Amino acid sequence: MKKALIVVDVQNDFVEGGSLECKGGKEVAKNIKRMLDSDKLKNEYSLIISTQDWHKGDRHSNGGHISASPDYIDTWPTHCIANTKGADFAEPLIATDFDHLMLKGYGSPSYSGFSKNAYEKENKSLSLQEILKTENITSVDIVGIAFDYCVAQTAKDASKEGLNVRVLKYLTATINQENENLIRNELTDLEIEVID
Numbered sequence: 001m002k003k004a005l006i007v008v009d010v011q012n013d014f015v016e017g018g019s020l021e022c023k024g025g026k027e028v029a030k031n032i033k034r035m036l037d038s039d040k041l042k043n044e045y046s047l048i049i050s051t052q053d054w055h056k057g058d059r060h061s062n063g064g065h066i067s068a069s070p071d072y073i074d075t076w077p078t079h080c081i082a083n084t085k086g087a088d089f090a091e092p093l094i095a096t097d098f099d100h101l102m103l104k105g106y107g108s109p110s111y112s113g114f115s116k117n118a119y120e121k122e123n124k125s126l127s128l129q130e131i132l133k134t135e136n137i138t139s140v141d142i143v144g145i146a147f148d149y150c151v152a153q154t155a156k157d158a159s160k161e162g163l164n165v166r167v168l169k170y171l172t173a174t175i176n177q178e179n180e181n182l183i184r185n186e187l188t189d190l191e192i193e194v195i196d
């Protein structure tokens, strides 16, 4: 069984001080880094993959995803504009921590790393599905931000791809706390294990 770790959207705009900050985000970044630096991790995972929300510049709504009057459900304040500090990995994570960098959301919303508009940074024609298939990955663990949006959506899509999926909840942060139980139930209904 080959396993990959997917680190979802641990970016400056999603941690404390960012335009769409998620409480506990900085701590999540630190704890993921600690995990990435451990020997246990190197034995457990064949592949470490990140996703980054990666939107067109301020003038663009990115398909209605970014709004001047966001509802924090379907529309959001300006965040993660491509090649800005807000879209960078939150410290202490850096690009070289990962084997593959997936970008998503350029011009239209995409919560999942498996979305149609997600692509590998170095090789734009590569999708997350293709990377996992090429490496014969059968299981994925998913961590990152936000539990109730991009982590959950990436986990659901991974499950649809026929992968064994676990969400390491203790390495995630949530935007809307009131969503937490609902999302947890949706994931467990799909036989996605949520590990506290």
Ligand SMILES: [Zn+2]
Binding pocket: 053, 054, 055, 065, 076, 079, 080, 105
């Ligand atoms: Zn976004």
